[in-house]
Amino acid sequence: MKKPFVELKNVSFNYGLDPVLNNVSITVDEGDFLALVGPNGSGKSTLLKIILGLLKAKGEVTLFGEPVSSFQHREWIGYVSQKSNSFNTAFPATVKEVVQSGLTKKAGLFKRLPKDANKRVHEALAAVGMEQFQHRNIGELSGGQQQRVFIARALISEPKLLVLDEPTVGVDIKQVQSFYDMLGELNKKHNLTIILVTHDIETPSNQISHVAFLNKRILFYGNMEEYNQIPKEQIYEWYGHSVRAV
Numbered sequence: 001m002k003k004p005f006v007e008l009k010n011v012s013f014n015y016g017l018d019p020v021l022n023n024v025s026i027t028v029d030e031g032d033f034l035a036l037v038g039p040n041g042s043g044k045s046t047l048l049k050i051i052l053g054l055l056k057a058k059g060e061v062t063l064f065g066e067p068v069s070s071f072q073h074r075e076w077i078g079y080v081s082q083k084s085n086s087f088n089t090a091f092p093a094t095v096k097e098v099v100q101s102g103l104t105k106k107a108g109l110f111k112r113l114p115k116d117a118n119k120r121v122h123e124a125l126a127a128v129g130m131e132q133f134q135h136r137n138i139g140e141l142s143g144g145q146q147q148r149v150f151i152a153r154a155l156i157s158e159p160k161l162l163v164l165d166e167p168t169v170g171v172d173i174k175q176v177q178s179f180y181d182m183l184g185e186l187n188k189k190h191n192l193t194i195i196l197v198t199h200d201i202e203t204p205s206n207q208i209s210h211v212a213f214l215n216k217r218i219l220f221y222g223n224m225e226e227y228n229q230i231p232k233e234q235i236y237e238w239y240g241h242s243v244r245a246v
Contacts, residue, residue, distance in 0.1 A: 002029040004065070005161050005193050006051055011059035013046055020046050021057065022217040028161075033187045033194045033207060038214040039239045044197045047214065048165055051195070052079060064160070078154030078162045080147070082169050095141070095149050096134040099124055102153035124152040127190065128182055143170035144179055155186075162186070164196045180207050213238060 006028040013021040021043045028034050038044050049055040053068045061068040064076065099121050103114065114120070125131040128148040133141065138149060147167055154162060164183075168176050184207030186192045196208070211227040213220040219238045220227065 002031060004029050005032075005063070006195070007060070007062045008047075008051070009060040011047075011050060011057050011061060013043075013050065013055065013057040020216065021050075024059070024214070024218055026212050026218065026221055028193065028195060028210075030160075030193055031187070031191060031209075033184070033209045034196065035208045035211045036195060036197045036214060037199070037211055039199055042199075042215040044199075044214055045165065048163060048195075048197060052077065052163070075157050076160045078151075078157065078159035080150050080154050080162070080164050080167060082166045091139055093138050094134065095125070095130065095136050095138055096121055098138050098149055099134075099152045099156055102156040120156050121152075124156040125149075127155055127186060128152045142172065142175075144172055144175040147171060147179070148182065151186075155192075159192075161193045161195070164194065166197055166199070168198065168200065183207060215240065 004027050006026075008027070009025050011021060011024040012019070024043075024047065026034075036044055036047065046055065050057045050061060051063070051068070053061075053063075053071065056069075063071045064073070066072075100117060102124075103117060103120070121134065122131055125134055128151050130145065130148050130152060133145065133149075138146060141149065147170070151162070151164070151167075167183075168179060171179055183194060183196070187194050187207065187209075208224050210223050211220065212218060213227075213235070215238055220230065
């Protein structure tokens, strides 16, 4: 039987008097690949912050069976934010150095890195298909390649759950499918549970197991097969405006 890694029960949140989330309930089980879909302003980023324990909400939030407020094993969660639009391409660091910096999560900022640090960097980069770039400056890479490197940085601490916030922002459309294939391999071959946040209704579906459609409340939550049966007109209505699929 699969273990629930993330459970949200009747979660609501307001910024002042402005309601952002209303009675949200979802479960992410071990081995799931969940796409959290919804338009801009739907509360997706707020929900991520609640899952990560950065915001306190009404309702019940548990991580790996523990209340988020008392959860101690932060190294079990790898988080990759939207970086492509804001990353400084002149940052003087190699791919290897960027990925290796992920080890400070366990070692601490001023402690020595483990003896197998080089091996772990290579394994993390190999998992995202970037091992041949380890000596390249991070700023020389494309947006999609940089995003793979930041995923490798998250993987080096051996998380059980990977959380990705709009990972294909800044990724060339021609590379998007291979990017999702890479995530699918991490999910299946490495048994990595993934939560992926996106506003793209045409997210490649062959790798994703579950979808939660959020627009301040959960409008749909189920497996990918069920989501694909929803008429596009219904999805456009959930977005609240006309949507053109690219």
